[in-house]
Amino acid sequence: MCLAIPAKIESIDETRTAQVSVLGVTRVVALDLVPHAAVGSYVLVHAGYAIEVVDETIAQETLDLIAEFPELAQGV
Amino acid sequence: MNMNLLNKFKDPELLRGLLERMLLLAHKIQERRGEQPLCLMEVCGTHTVAIAKCGLKSVLPPAIKLISGPGCPVCVTAHVDIDRIIAATRVPQATIMTFGDMMRVPGSSTSLEARRAEGARIEVVYSPLDALSRALKHPKQQIIFVAVGFETTTPLIAATLKRAKAAGAENFSILTVHKRVTPALSALASDPSLAIDGLILPGHVSTIIGTKPYGVLAEQFGMPSVIAGFDPVDLLLALVQLLEGIEGSRTELVNAYGRAVHEQGNAEACALIDEVFEVSDAVWRGLGVICESGHVLNQAYDSFDAGKRFDLPSLTEPTKEPKGCSCGDILRGIMTPNDCLLFGTACTPTHPIGPCMVSSEGSCAAYYKYQIGERA
Numbered sequence: 001m002c003l004a005i006p007a008k009i010e011s012i013d014e015t016r017t018a019q020v021s022v023l024g025v026t027r028v029v030a031l032d033l034v035p036h037a038a039v040g041s042y043v044l045v046h047a048g049y050a051i052e053v054v055d056e057t058i059a060q061e062t063l064d065l066i067a068e069f070p071e072l073a074q075g076v
Numbered sequence: 077m078n079m080n081l082l083n084k085f086k087d088p089e090l091l092r093g094l095l096e097r098m099l100l101l102a103h104k105i106q107e108r109r110g111e112q113p114l115c116l117m118e119v120c121g122t123h124t125v126a127i128a129k130c131g132l133k134s135v136l137p138p139a140i141k142l143i144s145g146p147g148c149p150v151c152v153t154a155h156v157d158i159d160r161i162i163a164a165t166r167v168p169q170a171t172i173m174t175f176g177d178m179m180r181v182p183g184s185s186t187s188l189e190a191r192r193a194e195g196a197r198i199e200v201v202y203s204p205l206d207a208l209s210r211a212l213k214h215p216k217q218q219i220i221f222v223a224v225g226f227e228t229t230t231p232l233i234a235a236t237l238k239r240a241k242a243a244g245a246e247n248f249s250i251l252t253v254h255k256r257v258t259p260a261l262s263a264l265a266s267d268p269s270l271a272i273d274g275l276i277l278p279g280h281v282s283t284i285i286g287t288k289p290y291g292v293l294a295e296q297f298g299m300p301s302v303i304a305g306f307d308p309v310d311l312l313l314a315l316v317q318l319l320e321g322i323e324g325s326r327t328e329l330v331n332a333y334g335r336a337v338h339e340q341g342n343a344e345a346c347a348l349i350d351e352v353f354e355v356s357d358a359v360w361r362g363l364g365v366i367c368e369s370g371h372v373l374n375q376a377y378d379s380f381d382a383g384k385r386f387d388l389p390s391l392t393e394p395t396k397e398p399k400g401c402s403c404g405d406i407l408r409g410i411m412t413p414n415d416c417l418l419f420g421t422a423c424t425p426t427h428p429i430g431p432c433m434v435s436s437e438g439s440c441a442a443y444y445k446y447q448i449g450e451r452a
Contacts, residue, residue, distance in 0.1 A: 001121060001122070001148065001149045001150060001175070001177065001224070001225055001226070001228070001229065001435075001437055002120055002121070002122045002147075002149075002225075002226060002228040002229070002278060002279075002280040002281060003122050003280075003306075004228070004280045004283070004336075006079075006082055008079070030205060030232075030235065032232075032235040032238075032239075032344075032348070033231055033232065033235060033342060033344050033345045033348065034342075034344070035344055042079075042082065044280070044283065044336055046228055046229065046232065046280065047175070047202065047203045047204065047229060047232055048202060048203025048204070048205045048206070048232070049203070049205075049231075049232040049235060051228065051231070051232070051280065051283055051284065051342065051345065052283045052336050052342055054082070054335050054336060055334065055335045055336070055338075056081065056335075058334040058335045059081055059082065059085075059334075059335040060081065061334070062313070062332075062334055062335060063081075063084050063085075063090070066090055066093070066094065066309065066313060067090075069093055069094065069097050069316075070097075071092075071093040071094075071096040071097045071100075072089075072090065072093030072094075
């Protein structure tokens with residue numbers, strides 16, 4: 001029930017309804033909960049609404065943190 | 077951003093490193109604790125499925141036991157509420173619209189699916205917006221939407237009702253069985269029959285409510301916890317960070333899903349919830365009544381309450397709990413599906429007896445589909 005899929009915003013119309021693409025499939029998504037979402041953002045989509053914009057900087061920081069684990073730092 | 081960045085959260089190379097780290101930590105913890113395994117609960121049903129799908133349990137050492145919690149909103153909907161939802165199908169000229177998971181949940185004598193076979197108007201929708209647009213297109217039809225879900229779903233029901241009000245959709249109403257996660261976590265953390273050593277917290281509920289409402293877990297119950305995402309790297313990272321905290325004897329809340337969860341949550345979504353709903357007590361299957369664990373429509377949106385618009389009590393049959401069903405104890409984490417005598421015999425996905433076998437996120441459905449563990 002709490003599944004939310006990352007989708008890229010392709011366009012936004014005047015009613016704050018967005019066309020998003022998920023793995024090549026286009027869907028209509030309401031942006032009522034994410035006033036700061038813009039074209040090109042990745043949003044998490046749950047039951048027809050975007051619930052959050054995915055934070056790219058933090059995503060990268062998380063990956064960097066993982067790469068610093070000794071088990072990975074040696075081999076990668 | 078590109079999708080490649082997000083795909084890294086499925087990267088096998090990162091998984092190998094995290095797995096090694098997890099096994100090392102598990103070994104250290106086992107040395108300290110001896111035979112007694114560390115019992116961690118994944119609260120969220122979407123996590124239960126994600127964990128089953130990526131095979132995480134198959135690589136866990138015996139020192140770590142993962143149990144599923146009450147995080148499937150369909151599963152925790154009380155039997156009496158299922159009967160109330162089914163009663164709505166007896167309202168003359170009404171169309172019931174619902175998320176698909178609710179269709180086959182058995183009530184006391186029937187289900188939405190069986191009622192549809194008998195001719196009741198029931199439709200599955202992907203979004204509450206689909207139900208609203210039906211109501212706007214057909215003003216003479218009464219459209220009743222079954223509003224089930226945790227805080228991930230509540231704000232978008234609120235947004236839909238706000239749109240309905242603005243559009244004057246008088247033929248639109250909802251039956252609300254919304255639940256709030258944090259009061260249930262406190263109930264679990266204080267349950268003496270459950271010895272939980274750490275919690276894996278629901279990622280997308282946290283996207284909405286942020287990290288602060290979980291403060292009580294560490295402060296009041298000394299419970300270490302971690303907010304996790306849903307990709308394999310997210311799950312293992314969360315587990316590693318939770319184990320690091322436990323190994324270091326730190327009672328802390330770690331946010332391992334930072335790209336989707338901010339400390340303050342989604343303020344816009346929380347404001348929408350407050351605009352439309354108010355907090356109430358709620359009944360949970362398996363857990364009973366939990367104070368302040370539900371959301372009901374507030375006075376300003378009272379007119380959208382299907383329970384008040386239609387005389388549902390007169391249409392509701394007396395509640396009869398299914399005999400032998402262990403869903404309640406499975407939701408509390410004191411039994412696994414394999415411990416239930418009905419599991420895989422009388423109760424299967426094609427003939428479910430309890431909701432945990434119906435919902436795609438129910439523990440029983442996940443255990444059955446991914447063949448987890450041995451039969452008791």
